[in-house]
Amino acid sequence: GAGVSQSPSNKVTEKGKDVELRCDPISGHTALYWYRQSLGQGLEFLIYFQGNSAPDKSGLPSDRFSAERTGGSVSTLTIQRTQQEDSAVYLCASSLARHQGSNYGYTFGSGTRLTVV
Amino acid sequence: GESVGLHLPTLSVQEGDNSIINCAYSNSASDYFIWYKQESGKGPQFIIDIRSNMDKRQGQRVTVLLNKTVKHLSLQIAATQPGDSAVYFCAENGMTGYSTLTFGKGTMLLVSP
Numbered sequence: 001g002a003g004v005s006q007s008p009s010n011k012v013t014e015k016g017k018d019v020e021l022r023c024d025p026i027s028g029h030t031a032l033y034w035y036r037q038s039l040g041q042g043l044e045f046l047i048y049f050q051g052n053s054a055p056d057k058s059g060l061p062s063d064r065f066s067a068e069r070t071g072g073s074v075s076t077l078t079i080q081r082t083q084q085e086d087s088a089v090y091l092c093a094s095s096l097a098r099h100q101g102s103n104y105g106y107t108f109g110s111g112t113r114l115t116v117v
Numbered sequence: 118g119e120s121v122g123l124h125l126p127t128l129s130v131q132e133g134d135n136s137i138i139n140c141a142y143s144n145s146a147s148d149y150f151i152w153y154k155q156e157s158g159k160g161p162q163f164i165i166d167i168r169s170n171m172d173k174r175q176g177q178r179v180t181v182l183l184n185k186t187v188k189h190l191s192l193q194i195a196a197t198q199p200g201d202s203a204v205y206f207c208a209e210n211g212m213t214g215y216s217t218l219t220f221g222k223g224t225m226l227l228v229s230p
Contacts, residue, residue: 035220042206042223091161106218107163110158110160
């Protein structure tokens with residue numbers, strides 16, 4: 001597609017439930033990133049996929065969080081047993097290149113606003 | 118620890134004024150910096166970037182200045198318009214071995230007509 005698409009745009013869930021957030025990156029972008037943005041805060045890195053390499057999961061806050069990327073395209077971020085502190089906007093971005101000195105050119109989606117009640 | 122931060126959380130200007138948004142970084146290993154603009158309900162949008170071998174780069178109505186001596190980055194917006202009202206983030210690449218970007222907390226720019 002023309003941009004990065006995320007769904008759903010909004011999600012309200014009960015504490016303890018599992019949620020899945022979806023990201024469709026720009027076609028041909030080999031790198032895909034998930035970030036979390038809490039109210040009034042900057043963007044917190046969660047996980048990064050580059051081509052067929054093992055993902056960089058160093059930003060995932062707990063083992064309740066996981067993500068996968070199927071066929072090098074669509075990615076799903078799963079949060080199990082959601083807690084109220086998981087409430088945030090989850091942003092996905094994709095880019096063509098990520099190497100030192102190159103233009104990262106992240107293109108972000110509009111995000112999924114997750115509210116855990 | 119090292120981080121990217123901003124001096125002013127909120128900046129209010131009048132339409133037509135020039136705006137300057139500042140960012141301090143402390144990771145000397147960073148060699149690539151980006152400014153993003155985020156409007157309400159949208160994802161961050163790329164504005165302009167700069168590599169560490171440059172100290173100034175200009176775009177349309179925007180200029181980014183990099184002072185590596187004091188580890189300072191700024192975004193200048195000329196003739197600010199109401200449509201420039203948004204949160205502006207700076208980001209650097211050196212915090213994670215250049216694999217991902219690290220973002221600051223952001224500055225809210227409010228432009229009054």
